[in-house]
Amino acid sequence: MTTYRDTQLDALGDRTRRTILARLRRGPLPVGELANDFPISRPAISQHLKVLEKAKLVVARPVGNRRFYELNPEGFSALRDYFDEFWGVALISFKRRIEQLASEDKA
C-alpha cells in the first residue's frame, strides 16, 4: 500500500532530490535556474520537482510567467512540533525532580 508517508520517503530516497531541497533552502528558484546546477536535463529536474511537490516537500508559486519552487513548511513542521512536545515533557519531568529534591531537603 502506498501511503502519504511512503510517498515522502520515496521522494527523499534520491540524491538529486535531496540536493534540490538543499538548494531551495537558500530561497525559491525557477526550474531553469535549478537545472543549471545539475548535470541532468531540465525535463528531468521537472520530474524530480513533481515528485517533491506530490510529497508536499516543495510548493510551486507562479511569479509572472514563471513558476518558482520553494520548500513547503507544512511538509516539515511535524518534526519540529514533535520535538517541541518531546522537550516540553522532559523539562516538566526535570522540574518535578527538582521540586521533589527540595521537599526532601526540608523534611
Next chain:
Amino acid sequence: MTTTADQDVFAPVQKSITVRASVQRAFDVFTSDFDSWWPRSHHIGKSPMKRAVIEGRAGGRCYTEQEDGTECPWGAVLDWDPPRRFVFAWMITHEWGYQPDLSKSSEVEVRFTDVGNGQTRVDLEHRHFERMGDGGATMRAGVGAPGGWGTLLGLFAERLEKDV
C-alpha cells in the same frame, strides 16, 4: 532572501523552564542525576530502559542501559561548561537507531541562568535539523507511525496527567 520556509523548516526548537534551585543544583540534577528525571519512555533500546546516563565531560557519552543488558548510545557531549551550559549531539537517525556520524546529527544546547530569588531558568535549544538530511523529514514519519515515539510520548503524557 530568507523565506518563511527557511525559518519554519529548520529553525531550532526552543523550550525554557524555571526551577526553584541554584544554577549549580539545577545543572547537577540535569546532568549527573539525569536518570532520576528522564522520562522512562524516551529511549531507543529494544527492551525497557534501566538507567539513563550523561557522562559529565567534553566527549562524554550519552547512553541508556536496557533491561536485557545492552547499552544504547544516543549522544555525545560536545561542550562541557558547568554549571552554565553544555551541548550534546543528538545521535539518533530517522529510524530511531544510533547515528554514529556526528555530521548527520542534530544537537541540543542547555543553558542555566540565575534569575534571582533562588531560581534558575533552563533554556534548551534543539538545532541543526538540516544535518539530518533526508532523515530530518522522514523522522517525523516514524514519529507518527504505530509504536513510534509519538505513541509512547502520548502514553507518557496521559500518565503524567493521572499523577497530577
